[in-house]
Amino acid sequence: MSEENSIELLDFYADWCGPCQMMKPVVAEFEKAHPEMRVTPINIDDEEELAEKYGVSTIPCFVFLKDGNEVLREAGVVPLKKLEKMWGKING
Amino acid sequence: MKEYDVIIVGAGIAGLTAAIYVARANKTVLVLESKIHGGQIINTFKIDNWPGDYGVSGANLMQKIYAQAVDLGAKVEYEDAVGITKKDDKFTVVTDDNEYIAGAVILAMGTEPRKLSEKQTKDAGKRAISYCATCDGALYKGKPVVVVGSGNTAKHEIAYLKNIASEVYHIHHDDPIPEPAVAVFVAIGRVPNTGFLKDFVKMDSKGYVVAGEDCHTSVKGVFVAGDCRTKSVRQLVTASADGAVSAIEAVQYLG
Structure with missing residues (x-):
């Protein structure tokens, strides 16, 4: 899924999930601030296998990959500030 | 340290309604929220008992109310309130990132699911x-x-x-x-998010902030709105009503 030296954010969501809808503008703002990062939205209804592969047990769920390997994850609603802190940790 | 007329802790329906009323009274208002605005109702896919917007989703409703509060002048910061103190007639609310000062405080932190033993x-x-x-x-x-x-x-x-x-x-x-x-x-019930208050205001044995329909707490200048208040009916519309009452009372207190 990822290329070398890249950071990717897997955004596990569902259309019927209210907290996931609330996170959409937050993720969009985060993505805008970091154009070098790839954001991959994953609808768990269409991608059951991927959700299982990454052990997603609650949504929304945000999984950061660095060079294709998971480095951080957060489940549930999070403010932009927290995503930025996670970004800082990954790139720090 | 930034100073506001009113600080509201919690950006659910109670907190955001309070913010709308405070802003419309031409007072400066800061809303502190630890996660994301909207509160508990964002988990509800379809709401049939919110008058005027039959069948609206919780997320959609709360995005509209948030936009309304911000448009009217409310400032929202995504920080976790961890402490509150009073000195003379000013309150200091401490968050994980900052400290803020206000003349009045509205507590609207809501409740969260009781954790598994x-x-x-x-x-x-x-x-x-x-x-x-x-x-x-x-x-x-x-x-x-x-x-x-x-x-x-x-x-x-x-x-x-x-x-x-x-x-x-x-x-x-x-x-x-x-x-x-x-x-x-x-699904073993809910508990109020009042831990950070410690002994600052009077709470009941379950941690709900004690107040009547006027939303006045045991501390002058501190008001409580929504599900974290002692009350018998906890509905979206009653939380919103608390937001209005607490804001009007806070504005009157400030004079």
């Missing part, structure tokens, strides 16, 4: 633990799950999961987790 958490081991079947049920299609709890919420969670999971076990608080279950859905 230590014993059952240990028993659950590596199984997933969820506090919302409608949010997470779809992740367990055709798999056995267990619901913990004995109230109405537990009954609703069981009915919902029966259409998804291969088997839905039902246990009570502190029963052992059935071996085959791959996920544990917890």
Whole structure:
């Protein structure tokens, strides 16, 4: 899924999930601030296998990959500030 | 240190309604929220008892109310309130990132699901633990799950999961987790998010902030709105009503 030296954010969501809808503008703002990062939205209804592969047990769920390997994850609603802190940790 | 006329802790329906009223009274207002605005109702897919917007989703409704509050001048910061003190007639609210000063404070932190007991958490081991079947049920299609709890919420969670999971076990608080279950859905009530207040205001034995319909707490200048207040009916519309009352009272207090 990822290329070398890249950071990717897997955004596990569902259309019927209210907290996931609330996170959409937050993720969009985060993505805008970091154009070098790839954001991959994953609808768990269409991608059951991927959700299982990454052990997603609650949504929304945000999984950061660095060079294709998971480095951080957060489940549930999070403010932009927290995503930025996670970004800082990954790139720090 | 930034100073506001009113600081509201919590950006659910109570907090954001209060923010609308304070802003419209031409007072400066800061809303502090630890996660994301919207509160508990964002988990509800369809609301049939909010007058005027029949069938609206919780997320959609709260985005509209948030936009309204911000448009009217409310400032929202996503920081976790961790302490509050009073000196003379000013309040200092400490967050994980900053300190803010205000002439009045409105507490609107709402409630959160009561966590699984230590014993059952240990028993659950590596199984997933969820506090919302409608949010997470779809992740367990055709798999056995267990619901913990004995109230109405537990009954609703069981009915919902029966259409998804291969088997839905039902246990009570502190029963052992059935071996085959791959996920544990917890529905054992809710607790108020009032921990950071410590002994700052009077609370009941369950941690709800004591106040009547006027939303006045035991501390002059501190008001409480919504589900974290002692009350008998906790609905979206009553939380919103508390927001209005607390804001009007706070503005009157400030003079």
